[in-house]
Amino acid sequence: MATQKVNTNKDIHPMENLLRMDRMPHIWCPTCGIGLAVTAFTAALEKANIDPNMVSIVSGIGCTGRVAGYVKVDSFHTTHGRPIAFATGIKVANPKMKVVVFSGDGDLIAIGGNHFIHAARRNIDMLVVCVNNFIYAMTGGQVAPTTPLAAYATTSPYGCVEPPFNIPYLADSSGAVYVARYTALHIRRLTNALTEALNKKGFSVVEVISPCGMYYSRINRLGDGLEMMKFYHDNVEIKHGEDTKNLEIGFQSKIICGKFVDRERPSYMERYNQWLSEVRASAKNPEGKKGA
Amino acid sequence: MKADKSGVLTGSHILSGNEACAEGALAAGCRFLGLYPIVPSLEVSKRFLQRAPEVGATFIQMEDEVSALAAVLGASWTGKKSMTVTSGPGFSLMMEHLGLGVMLETPCVIVEIQMVGPGLGLPTRPAQGDIMQSRWGSHGDYEIIAFAPSSAQEMFDFTIKAFNLSERYRVPVALMSDAYVAQLKEKVAIPSADQINIEPRRYYGGPRDSYLPFKRDEDFVPPMVDIGQGYRFHVTGLTHDDRGYPIMFEECQEYNVHPLVRKIRDFTDKIIDIEEKNTNDAEVVIISYGVSSRASLKVVEQARSKGHKVGSLKLNTVWPFPEKRVAELASQVKAFVVPEMNFGQVVQEVERSAYGKANIFFLTHGDNGVEYAGDILAAVEEASQMKETKCGITEWKKRSA
Amino acid sequence: MKADQKSVLTGVYYIDGDVAAGYGALAAGCKFVAGYPITPSTEAFEAVCHRGPKVGTVFIQMEDELGSISAILGAVWSGVKTMTITSGPGYSLMQEAIGFGAMLETPFVLLNIQRGGPSTGVPTKTGQADMMQSRWGSHGDYEVIAIAPDSPQEMFDYTIKAFNLAEKYRCPVMIMSDECVGHMTEKVVIPDADKIYVEPRRFYTGPAADYRPYKPDPDLVPKMAKAGEGLNLYITGIVHDENGYPVSDEKYKSIYVKRLVDKIRLNKNEIIELKEEGTDGADVIVVSYGISSRVAVKGVEMARQKGVKVGTLRLVTVWPFPDDRINELAKKTKAFVVPEINYGQVVYDVARCAHGHASVVLVPHGGAGVHNPDDVADAIEFAVKQEKPLEGVHEFKTRLEKSVFEGGFKLKE
């Protein structure tokens, strides 16, 4: 297995072996947090000592959906909301792959909500990085299922009327084995969390709170990305092991970050293989044909 | 390439169409099934799942049909031949990912057991109402290959062909069966593995550094690689260039999407699979596919014995449509008779291809779901006595009803 | 029936096609809109979100397109007029429910702003490649009405017409616009409310005990009811009889499902709207719809300057297809030229109806842009030169195709 070393040559970008440099510059707006999440992820990939050839990234549609196009591993940019389903196919057909789903809140939690909860329930072995910027940014600032109550968006011109999802709670209650949340400001903690999650067996979710200077904070007059970062700095509380039900995010309320869930559950492939061996055993022994 | 022995259940079996389809898939080397259960396609997955442990195939039952096809596409990129199986409403849900499959040029097979529609229709009754959908159901421009089997044996044979064409042209291939063929138990002869030809995946063989996921060969089909081989490629559903990177100009759209159409359209002669019977001297030709063709073939015999010059054109592949052959026949025959179990779909293609040179009789299905041979015969008799050419579609009014 | 004063924003505006469609829907009395953001259709939904709460139209952004269309089907049965708004991929997701809506004979309007496809394609640029999908996209046999507007003014006018047709025939009506028209900003005149005709829903008013949800009137369309009126509705997507009760016998398909196609096919002369110009005595007729018809104008002018007698036929309603009219014209003209932003869809229907009397020339375009009028002019000239009708659909090689596939083309990055 090839170990990736951080490149010390100053002429070369330190992440060059993991990023598609031929696609730079990327499409993200200035002060967007997605790039930070990608940096943290590539750093984590190196730290976790995983062969990048055996990693596959699947993204959906949206700003974060473009991540697959910039990380230099086998990467898929699929349809809106379906990266988890696509990744499930990859993982089940080739369990040797390390599958990462990197997408946004609208993609994973709105249209892809069903795949999210079902993959968590099945405990498919994959890492889901959900970048949450509280809005649909790619299409121009529509309300998302993570938009805080009363926040403005183009399809909630008089304030959002729906309470947002608490993503860690949703992941926890549907069965995820690893759940953490950090903002794009907490790049070191985020890197550590991603490293840990990459080595975790089962359905892991890392939520990354990201500033969206172009839409969310502009429509809501919260300043640019830098000011959002300052806001995170002043209003984030790190509370490891906090009960996931207390992690709701209101409009400009305190944000609780940390690692909330880290538990063991048999993964889908483990259960599958156990079933398979039982079936095979019973096939050899016709009397026990009932199997399972 | 020869088939892998482990998947081939050589011998003579009594199988339902659905079971034969599963056997065909395993024989063709299919090793991944993504499914969501829906009547009347259940037996395909049931059979596949029963045989999966011994053959070494994998399956997953997903939460819906949307994700079932998504998983199949993902699995196909790992190098496993993959398929999904569904029926009417499920097929409608798969339309978005059919488009993704086309755009990512992912080989896979979609088995569709047609039932009466629209909406929830009649889940247990056969129909052929989704034929146009298989061609036009997803948004945007694409071409697709669709088979229409008429017996359990054909379910087996065409499934293998479907996989082969899918790999050859890197396109999702639909197997448009129906509830009747799917549940019909018949004798199926499964040859030995070395008698089954398998189209291997067209893998890239050049130097690693110069691999481009969508660099097309002469025939517009790009060679493929599996994931996990260190190519570290990128593919996207957006309009893309050879590298698989999104570029959204008019020129790139032409560069990307036109070949998706041309890789099928320019090779229709190689893809199209039709069976003709007694068409050489025919004055009337019955054009049919799927279960309808069983009645048609019977009618040809009956009509011949009565002295009518009748032939049959059976569409094994409905898409691409054999317009050239139909046009040729149009200048020879007086009329086409098209029996279909819907309210007029493929008959419109016949009308288009006939260029006004022949009359066209359309027969919608009989009351019990499949055509009465008697109706077709009556239509054939009337057609062969026609003096003038009226052109266009004449809807045949049933006498037996 | 006249439109509601409050919902009509009478005046002269400079707005884009999407917004015009949103205002059209409100003017037509649409009281519920469910949507999901997708480029390039979001502006229409946003327009509804802005104006809706002021005129009593409730909106909801659902979790996905499957949810949006299911919600509007539900809302129709609660008694209101509804619409959903989407684009390519969302449209594909809606296919199952469109068939379901057709089966329930639920009147609803679906605004599809087409973009380049397939799959994600080019979200921000135009296409006309969902035309066949609008007709054939769901499983089973059904018929729909599809309208292709070509300007923001038409987006307003034909959205109202779409609602009227939906109510009249109790079927899904698709507004198959495209990104160009959706994002084109032009003058839009919104008339007084009393100048706007709004088709009321055909509600059943007789005694509750006699109500049969699927008992058709003479024009094959049944009367509608709403939930909560004590009619004890039984509505199912399974093949049903007049009572709405599921039947399992195949023979009912030809009785009850056939009506779904017949109610459109037999009424098609009333539904079809065409705009013809100079088709009498024309040697070539340009058949087009949506944005292509506007681009074609220039090509037609160029050909006319060269002395070719060109007529134009614009399909305002693309489905049901004007079989008879095309057939009539085919006998009188030498050729049809069909510019459309796809690699051949509606042109096949033109070819089908031409019955070999006239050549049919397709001027294709893959999307993400519109035709070069020179191509249209050249195709017209090419078509008029043919001595006898060409067989099949002739695919005209456009400048774009030549430039991309012939000789050392390099993609700009």
Add this chain to the structure above:
Amino acid sequence: MNSIIEAIHKGIEKSGVDRKKISIPSDIPFEPETVKSLGVDYFQVPRGRAIAFGSGLKLGNPDLKVIPVVGDLMTLGGNHFVHGTRRNMELLVLCINNFVYHKIAGKSVSVVTEAFSPYSTFEEPFNFPHLGNSCGAVYTARWTALHTSELAESIAEALHKRGMSMIEILAPGPSYYRYITHLDSELMQFYFDNSILKNNEDPRNVAITADKKIVVGKFTDKERPTFIDSYNTQHKKILGDEFTPHGPVFDKAGGGNG
């Protein structure tokens, strides 16, 4: 009459809600006679879409009481469930759980080698009350199909809840396109015998697992503004008199009926 239908019937009776105003969108087919005897409006919708369809019914006419009945454990409709719950759409979801899970209370209940239960045998099922609760349901409960009177009680109670209520009904039934009346009575009895009543139990602890008995009871009962409430208050707040309220306005700030 089937026990679930009977419970729905009794529940409606007890709640005193006008039957005329009740709509049942369902992806499980009901027999026409059943619907007639219930005296409600019934819609059979495509699999998984009952909650989305019901949301439309409710928003189109807020006077309606909508009871989406979903089968197959919402595999297709899971997304509509979690989002409907988050919005607190005023629906009473009856989730008919007909899964055939292979082990209950340490005993093998049913052996399926093919995955035609909504779950493959080797998969773990959802803990639905927990999922509902975590998304914000105002009422969650679970009963087996044999807990007819408790179920009826629950339905009556939940019909008066303002917001998304969810009752999971364990009703093992063999297959997919059957009418709701075809239940496996032996299994039902087994589920009934192996369940224990624990009202107000934390929904986290009520997962159905291989080694424990099934916990039944009412788990959640709370108040939260509904979608229509929030819609009206928020718009009223920003738009003032320009806003045309939608349906009955319960919020004090919003004022009476618009």
